[in-house]
Amino acid sequence: xxxxxxxxxxxxxxxxxxxxxxxxxxxxxxxxxAKSVFDQVGQEVSSLYDxxxxxVVKVKSLTVTAETGLNGxxxxxxxxxxxxxxxxxxxxxxxxxxxxxxxxxxxxxxxAKIQGFDSRSGLAVLKIPYQSKPLPMASQEKLNIGSAVVSxxxxxxxxxxxxFGFVAGFDTQYKDSFFITTHIRxxxxxxPGQAGSPVMTPDGKVIGMLVAGMDDGKISYALPSSxxxxxxxxxxxxxxQARHAWVGVGVTASSPGVxxxxxxxxxxxxxxxPAEKSDIRPGDVILKIGRFEIFKPSDVIDASFYARxxxxxxxxxxxxxxxxxxxxxLATRPVTNPVVEKVPSMMAPxxxxxxxxQLGNKAP
Amino acid sequence: MNDASQEKLLKLLAIKKLEQPSSNYFxxxxxxxxxxxxxxxxxxxxxxxxxxxxxxxPSWQYATSAAFAMIALMALSTTYLRNSSxxxxxxxRPEYLMNEVENMTSKDAETELKHxxxxxxxxxDKALQASYxxxxxxxxxxNTLTF
Numbered sequence: 001x002x003x004x005x006x007x008x009x010x011x012x013x014x015x016x017x018x019x020x021x022x023x024x025x026x027x028x029x030x031x032x033x034a035k036s037v038f039d040q041v042g043q044e045v046s047s048l049y050d051x052x053x054x055x056v057v058k059v060k061s062l063t064v065t066a067e068t069g070l071n072g073x074x075x076x077x078x079x080x081x082x083x084x085x086x087x088x089x090x091x092x093x094x095x096x097x098x099x100x101x102x103x104x105x106x107x108x109x110x111x112a113k114i115q116g117f118d119s120r121s122g123l124a125v126l127k128i129p130y131q132s133k134p135l136p137m138a139s140q141e142k143l144n145i146g147s148a149v150v151s152x153x154x155x156x157x158x159x160x161x162x163x164f165g166f167v168a169g170f171d172t173q174y175k176d177s178f179f180i181t182t183h184i185r186x187x188x189x190x191x192p193g194q195a196g197s198p199v200m201t202p203d204g205k206v207i208g209m210l211v212a213g214m215d216d217g218k219i220s221y222a223l224p225s226s227x228x229x230x231x232x233x234x235x236x237x238x239x240x241q242a243r244h245a246w247v248g249v250g251v252t253a254s255s256p257g258v259x260x261x262x263x264x265x266x267x268x269x270x271x272x273x274p275a276e277k278s279d280i281r282p283g284d285v286i287l288k289i290g291r292f293e294i295f296k297p298s299d300v301i302d303a304s305f306y307a308r309x310x311x312x313x314x315x316x317x318x319x320x321x322x323x324x325x326x327x328x329x330l331a332t333r334p335v336t337n338p339v340v341e342k343v344p345s346m347m348a349p350x351x352x353x354x355x356x357x358q359l360g361n362k363a364p
Numbered sequence: 365m366n367d368a369s370q371e372k373l374l375k376l377l378a379i380k381k382l383e384q385p386s387s388n389y390f391x392x393x394x395x396x397x398x399x400x401x402x403x404x405x406x407x408x409x410x411x412x413x414x415x416x417x418x419x420x421x422p423s424w425q426y427a428t429s430a431a432f433a434m435i436a437l438m439a440l441s442t443t444y445l446r447n448s449s450x451x452x453x454x455x456x457r458p459e460y461l462m463n464e465v466e467n468m469t470s471k472d473a474e475t476e477l478k479h480x481x482x483x484x485x486x487x488x489d490k491a492l493q494a495s496y497x498x499x500x501x502x503x504x505x506x507n508t509l510t511f
Contacts (some may be wrong), residue, residue, distance in 0.1 A: 060494075064378040066371065073380045077497040094497045109384045120503055158498050163508045178506045193496035212499040221502055250510045270510075289511070297509050304511030 041164065044202055048150055049162040052204055055081045055135045056152045056160055057105055059112070059126065059196060061098035072099070078105065078153035078160075078197040080206070081132035086110075089197035089228065091211055092117055092124040092150045103128050116235030118242035120180055120333075121223060122211040123231050125240075125360060131179070135198055138205035140184060140224040143167050151188050151220075151307050154199030163188045168219070172298035180244070182298075183303035184208045184222040191217055230306055245307035246333035247315070248273020249280060262287060264294050266317065278326040284317035 057080040064072040075098070079090030088103065095101055101112045103126065116125035143149075147167045154160050165188035172182050186199060190213045199222040201210040208222030234242040250268035266284040269275050286294045290313045292303035307313055309332050316325045407415070 007383070016429065062378060064371075064375040066374075070378050070381075074494045075497050076494050091497060091499070093499050094432075099375045100382065102382075108387075109382070122499070157494065163486060174501055176507065177501060178509050179502050180506070183502055192498040195498045212502045214500050217498070223502070245511075247511050250508055252509070268510075300509060300511050306476065 018209075028281060034116050045150055045162050045164050048200070048202065048204055048234075049152060052133075052135060052200070053152060053160055055133045056154075056198065057081070057088065057103050058160075059088075059094050060104055061094050061096070061100055062100045063096065063098045076154070076157070076193055077195045078193065079126065079195075079207075080152075081134045081196040082137065083134050084132055086128040086130040086132050087115065088126050088128070089198075089209055090126060091126050091209070092119050092122045093195060093211075093252055095124045101126065103130075103321040104244060105130065114240070116232070116240040116242070117234070118231055120244060121227060121242060122229050123209070123223060123228060123242070125232065125235060127230075135200070135206045136204065137225050137229070138201065138207055140228060141226070143184070143201075143207060145169060148202050149184075149186050149188065150200050150202060151186075151190065151194070151197045152200075153190065153194035153210065154192050155191035157193070163194075165189065165220075171221070172301045174214070178297070178301060179304070180301065181227045182224065183211070184224050186222060187218065188220045189217055190220045208262065227305065235240070242332040243309040245304060245309050245311075245313075245330040246273065247280075247313075247330065248275035251286065251297060251300055254285065254321075262295050262318075264297055264300060274328040274331050278315070278328045279324055280315060280326050281319065284319045284324070285317065286317050287323065288314070288316040290314065310326045 057079050059077050061075045062072045063075070064070070075094050075096070077091050077094035079088040081088045095114060095117055101114060103110045103112050110130055112126040112128050114124065115127050116123070118124070145167055145364040149165055149167055151163045151165075152160055153163070165186050167184060168187045169185040170182050171185050173177050184199065184207070188199070188210075190197070190210060192213075195210055195212070197210045198206045199210060200206050206223045206225060209228060210220055211223050212221040213219065214221075233241045248264055248270040250270070251264050252267040253263045254265035262285055264286045266280060266282050266286065268281060269280065286300070288294060289300065289303035290307060292299060294300060294303065307330050309330050312327055312329050313327055314327050316323060318324070
């Protein structure tokens with residue numbers, strides 16, 4: 001019989017406790033019930049909230065008129081930082097015609113400077129003297145229906161809280177109204193005060209900003225990050241103003257469609273617009289706007305929204321069976337355009353006046 | 365003052381109410397106060413000097429104190445006599461105040477009553493009411509499609 005050497009014995013003695021511990025760990029792990037998917041989701045949301053809650057702030061404004069008296073009327077919403085210098089994004093609805101805008105962090109007031117305001121997209125950019133922790137932005141293009149999203153915001157006058165949901169759609173229309181660009185529809189449960197909250201992927205990247213909620217807050221709409229990027233670039237180039245492109249064409253859906261079932265027909269040409277000077281005529285079927293192929297009316301929306309004022313654009317139409325191409329320079333969409341309607345906001349008062357509380361009942 | 369100026373003043377006053385001092389204000393407020401006291405003695409006018417020289421004498425101080433005490437006694441006695449002339453008619457009090465007073469049973473009734481009286485004339489519609497923002501549809505939409 002071979003006698004084990006000293007080094008072999010020493011090695012066995014050293015390994016034995018480790019192996020024993022490993023077996024006991026494995027047996028314990030096997031005995032412990034696996035965490036449910038709900039626990040895992042809860043942990044993820046909780047972790048995300050802890051990491052990014054400091055980047056989301058409460059935005060307040062005060063409007064003083066003869067009707068409000070000296071106390072004024074205050075509005076509250078949420079916002080989030082996008083750089084380390086105190087720049088934040090929020091909903092334009094909280095700014096409106098206010099006389100004073102500020103951000104509240106841990107009960108302290110920071111007076112805000114309005115760097116940009118665009119009522120058409122609902123985006124406002126503020127800056128406060130504060131060393132902020134920004135949220136990273138990402139493109140929404142990788143999202144699918146069913147992608148998980150998280151939002152952090154301030155419902156009513158409560159502390160900030162996270163909300164978890166899924167992407168439910170990418171819409172250009174709600175009931176009979178067309179949006180100015182494709183919005184992300186998510187089934188995040190939100191409350192008044194959460195407008196301006198970031199909508200994030202589970203890894204904390206902002207893919208949109210909450211701008212509206214309907215159906216008692218069960219459906220929420222977010223302005224996508226690509227639209228935010230476009231508006232911010234406009235604001236930086238034009239002293240805080242967003243410039244929306246304007247050709248001057250009214251379109252309608254035609255039936256049946258022509259040329260690969262394309263259904264967008266020119267309905268109206270507005271006077272004094274680039275369209276009037278071009279070769280576009282009422283009755284033309286639109287095939288292409290810039291690089292965007294047009295098949296249905298909603299295709300026009302993004303083609304128009306992402307176009308830039310002053311840039312040339314080619315518009316291809318079909319007239320009497322032949323293709324006609326027009327080249328024109330985009331003008332600035334008039335602010336007083338009668339077809340753009342400012343929607344009344346749902347302004348829910350605080351818990352002190354529950355009888356006046358209304359939610360989602362003003363949608364057209 | 366015209367309407368525009370009045371509205372501007374109204375806005376300024378409203379905004380001023382919500383101002384907050386800078387973060388280091390309270391750290392230096394006491395030292396600043398004492399420094400100002402040391403550096404800028406209160407100026408005494410000619411007439412204030414004369415009044416001080418007369419009233420500063422002990423005899424004048426006693427006389428002034430006695431006169432104030434007499435006036436105070438007279439005022440108290442007049443008030444007591446007027447109040448004790450008969451019970452106050454309950455109908456003279458606002459009904460909502462009476463209901464509240466009758467319902468009070470705790471030892472803190474006096475405190476509550478004071479609070480009630482203090483707030484009774486406050487217009488409730490002027491209280492600062494926050495509105496929490498959430499649009500019911502994205503802020504701009506179009507009923508017809510244009511580009």
